[in-house]
Amino acid sequence: MSVTTKPDATPPTSAEPREAGTITRSATAARERSAVLEGLIAQKPGEYRVLTGDRPTGALHLGHLLATVANRVRLQDLGVEVFLIVADYQVITDRDETGNLPATVREVLLDYLAAGLDPERSTVFTHSAVPALNQLLLPFLSLVTVAELERNPTVKAEAEAALRRQQRGISGLLLTYPVHQAADILFCHGNLVPVGADQLPHLEMTRTVARRFNQRYAAAQPYFPEPDALVTPSTTILGDDGAKMSKSRGNALELRASDDETAAFFRRAKTDAERVITYEPQRRPEIANLLQIGAYFAGTSPEALAEEVGPAGAGRLKAVVTETVVEGLSPIRARRRELASAGPRHLDELLARGNARANEIADRTLDDVRGLMGMRY
Known part of the structure; x- marks a missing residue:
């Protein structure tokens, strides 16, 4: 999902001009910039914090490993601090039934740990357990228009898929998903986001939110950085039916398979x-x-x-x-x-520690935001 720096880290200077109103930078320019960023990460990995994650809709599969999880382990092993968000609120963006979420979250956590993510170096937390992160959604939504949300290509695609599956209108949560993702990135002052080229529009929304917040509430000393993209190779793994591997299609090879x-x-x-x-x-x-x-x-x-x-x-x-x-x-x-x-207790303890860490950071950011907005009473 995203890579972020520590709040006290100095963001790398973008090689591109950042003009207000820019909607989308070219994928070519983003890839060129990514090569520079990889060099900076190799030199000073401790200056970066990676925020990434998955929706807990089932155990992870081979496509997850090759497309994202292996890269997360790579960054962790380089010395980057990794935060993993189990985005349980995103489960309800396009479906009515959540299933047994606690069990599914544990399955995802098992896959993370088994693939090499180290709980001593990486922090796993859930959306719903970090109220301050989600509260940032309210001021952030005031900075964007409905038209901007509706133009987001990923929202369009997800909305079309939701309509095909459920034959009903999209939820407000799905419409605001790009802004929720901006809160995921910016709550820990992210300035670097690993994405596929098709996800660049999501990052542009985060850049827009950061820029407009700074212009409106922190013009003298910008509070949020406008994050750069770390474009990852496009790795689309097909299922046994020749379509993109997906839990919902039933065509996936789970990591836990025999x-x-x-x-x-x-x-x-x-x-x-x-x-x-x-x-x-x-x-x-x-x-x-x-x-x-x-x-x-x-x-x-x-x-x-x-x-x-x-x-x-x-x-x-x-x-x-x-x-x-x-x-x-x-x-x-x-x-x-x-x-x-070993049973679920150890997994629950790891998740509790991760939730506590994420809450500490989110509470501090929300308090700063309220102060800058003149809403600290």
């Missing part, structure tokens, strides 16, 4: 009729997907794996990918089983 379930998943994965294996993502997306997954766990490139399999065909490719995934996920699954066997 070896046999993993083998069955790849056996039924869609391929194509061509015999020779080549890496052509646009023309052969299903084959490219298998090559990307196998290459990640084998520590090679999709092109090299394609050359290795070559004329042996899709059957051989599936066997190679299954072997590398089973081996690669083995330590994660063993760690997960070990953590799960």
Whole structure:
């Protein structure tokens, strides 16, 4: 979701001009800036705090690991402080039933820990447990227009999906989701946000909120930084049906799955009729997907794996990918089983500590905001 700096850290200076009214910076410029930011992180990782997370709608799957979780572990291991938000309020943005949220939150936490996120270096907390963070939504909403919210492409896409599923109007919470995400980032003074290129509009909303708050309430000494994007490689992992891997579609390979379930998943994965294996993502997306997954766990490139399999065909490719995934996920699954066997109490204690830490930061930020707005009574 987002990367943020510590409140007392000096934000890196953007390489781009920041003109009021700018709606979207080009993805190319954002990627160029990201290369610079990666160098700064490598030099001074302690100056950054990463805020990222997931909606607790089920246990995490292979797509989560390759697209986001592995990068979170990488940043943590570089020395960056990582905050993980389990966005339980976001579960109700587009659905009527939440399911067993406490159990689901624990499943997500198990996946985080098993994948390598260290509770001594990373902090996990839930949206609903941090009132001050969510209270920032009110003043922030006063800084944006309804038209700006409705133009957000992600809101448009989610609204269309919600209408297809439920055949009813979108909720107000879904409409205000970009501003809620701005509160997630800005409550700890974020100045760096890891996103895919398709999520840049969300970041622009956060930049807009920060800029307008500073102009209105803190012109002499800006309080919130306007965050930069750390653009991450676009990693879309397909499910066994050839569509994007998703819990809601039922086409995902969960991280907690057994070896046999993993083998069955790849056996039924869609391929194509061509015999020779080549890496052509646009023309052969299903084959490219298998090559990307196998290459990640084998520590090679999709092109090299394609050359290795070559004329042996899709059957051989599936066997190679299954072997590398089973081996690669083995330590994660063993760690997960070990953590799960200890029962929920340890997980609940970790979450309580994370909630307390997030509350301390959010309370301080909200108090500052109230003071700047002349609302501290």
